[in-house]
Amino acid sequence: MSALTQLIRREITGAWQGGGGPLMACGFLACAAVLPPLASDAGPGALVEAALPITWLALALASLLSLERLFERDLDDGSLDLLSLGPAPLEAVVLIKALAHFLANGAPLALAAPVCAVSLGAPAGAAPMILLAALIAGLGFTLTGTLGAALALGARRGGLLIAVTVLPLLIPPLIFGAAATAQAAGGGDFGPALILLIAYTLFALALTPLAGAAAVRAAQG
Amino acid sequence: MFGLANPQRFMAFTRPLVPLLWAAAGVLLALGAWFSFTAPEDYQQGDTVRIMFVHVPAATLGLGAYAALGVSSFFALVFRHALADAAARAAALPGAAFTLLALITGSLWGKPMWGTWWVWDARLTSVFILFLFYLGYMALRAAIDDEARAARSAAVLGLVGLINLPIVRFSVDWWNTLHQRASLIRADGPSIDGAFLPALLTMMAAYGALFLALWITGIRTEVDRRRVVAARARAAAGA
Amino acid sequence: MHVIAAVEMSRLGIARGDRSLFQDLDARLEAGQAVALTGANGAGKTSLLRALAGFIRPAEGTVRFTDAAGAEIEAETARRRIHLLGHLDGxxxxxxxxxxxxxxxxxxxxxxxxxxxxxxxxxxxxxxxxxxxxxxxxxxxxxxxxxxxPRPLWLLDEPGAPLDARWRGVLAELIAEHTAAGGLALIATHEPAHGLARTLELSV
Amino acid sequence: MPDFDMGRYAAFVWPAWGISLIVLGALAARALIAARRWRREAEKLDQERPR
Incomplete structure (x- = not known):
């Protein structure tokens, strides 16, 4: 099994070092979140209602924009072929890449999300649920985004293409995650939303390796 | 269905079919228009109900075209049929156009009825997301230079899109119930007044025939185009 | 662990997009043999190597891997017995x-x-x-x-291109040792294929 | 007799039908023109080198 652990180590170091690792993604989250209050002429107070939606938008975009290099680098330097000749099927390689990327970007983003939401005016009591929902939804974003990164392999302006092809697919986790946090903020029952969110992420966990591997093979052929 | 996967047999089979489809679309469209403007006014919505006769078929065919695109992508990916990719490609533009028409006519209907150009009704929102799916699909095809590779990647996205459509639709409906606003555009539900059925069904058939005509003509064009491009490339290779 | 003993290409044809590179290629790689793959630019040398590695699906014809006893080896397992060294070093x-x-x-x-x-x-x-x-x-x-x-089948795409004379000599030794130990090699090359048993020519 | 008097809704019904017919017409035209063009190219190809 040392081959798989070596691959996991390789992907994690790659994701962590690649462009400052989590700093870049969290930096983007902060930038995206600070714009709406500055852009609103009714003063920051008026945006308390919008704190959660802004956070969710920034989280979705941050998850996507850090995915562009996930496969592109390996295609450029030729190691994508190497990864396909290894002991593990390509589906496993895609899943490991996605999970390694989540550890280096998705998890830190989930930690930053409650800070961002509360600073925008969301009730502090909702912070634990924001963290939980951001972790689960973040994994869903990363998995579906990984599929987008594989699809955009070798395409011009890959980052933009990932956003255009993947964002519509992120609507379900966005709706369920935002509903869960809104319910938690309003003291309501966040149960159903959370369950649906978990269901989506499990669905993405199943779909991404299959479709991702097919997309990588499409780019190799 | 499998027999048609062979390009030559498909071209022979569809050669007589295409003019028929175009003729049917034209006749049905004229008939549908006639019915649409001879139907009585709706007691509630007055003449705006006539917008429904172009809105509902467009939304339906927008979705139908994506189903055609998704199923063709499945055959292109799993069975590697030469024609399947041409079929998926040929369904994309008409499908996107129908979906766009559904949005335009939807907002032209919403303005007189509810006073706003855009209504966050579950169905209209889903149609808008379907339009985003089309944009993503066409962006992917345009962004990859190597045609063969773009086709394979687009097939994966087409299939992933088809699988995700019901999930997106469910999440939007679920989101809509959260806000308890009754669905505003009820007209194409079971509550349609009998008097509108002939117009609506004829227009639906007209849009359906038009889509088939566009789709099959598009596939035939694609088959011809590839043969010519391949022949030119062979000639160039020999030079 | 020489599992692959032979590679059988029958009526193999590969197309890039709609342009067919070559058709009806019949060839056989034997254990203990290094074959030079030659042909003009664009003749499809790289595509043939990538097809044998399973990255490109041939437009027509088949590739069969067999072990010493002649039994066929599934493409998925054969892939784990192959080294593909392309222009990029990975x-x-x-x-x-x-x-x-x-x-x-x-x-x-x-x-x-x-x-x-x-x-x-x-x-x-x-x-x-x-x-x-x-x-x-x-x-x-x-x-x-x-x-x-160590893997039985080497697919090398102009491996010596960036090397100087000394290291091309070492490469030749490596290939000789590999084939002496019962390995197979298909090497796309433009240099005179000295010391290689056979040559497989791809013509347009 | 068809009722073409849309009354105050005229500004919505006619654009809805108008845009629909224009877009569908453009789609049909584009498809037919492309079809004819490539059909002619394909036939020219067949004359040069009958398959």
């Missing part, structure tokens, strides 16, 4: 040579990283980042995985 520019070599050895199922370092005298390069190496040095690091993780 090395991440930002990584250290030592780490890349260790990963290649572990991932491709070998353990003999030290032998490879010694055979290709990579000792002075180990601590450097791949980015800082010359093309020839990078190719030697890429060749190291052939030694570090």
């Amino acid at each position: 090395l991440r520019p930002g990584a250290r040579v030592r780490d890349e070599l260790a990963f290649h050895a572990a991932w491709l199922g070998g353990g003999a990283a030290e032998a490879a370092v010694e055979r290709l005298s990579l000792e002075p390069l180990l601590e450097l980042e791949v980015r800082k190496l010359s093309a020839g040095q990078r190719r030697r690091v890429a060749l190291a995985r052939l030694v570090a993780a």
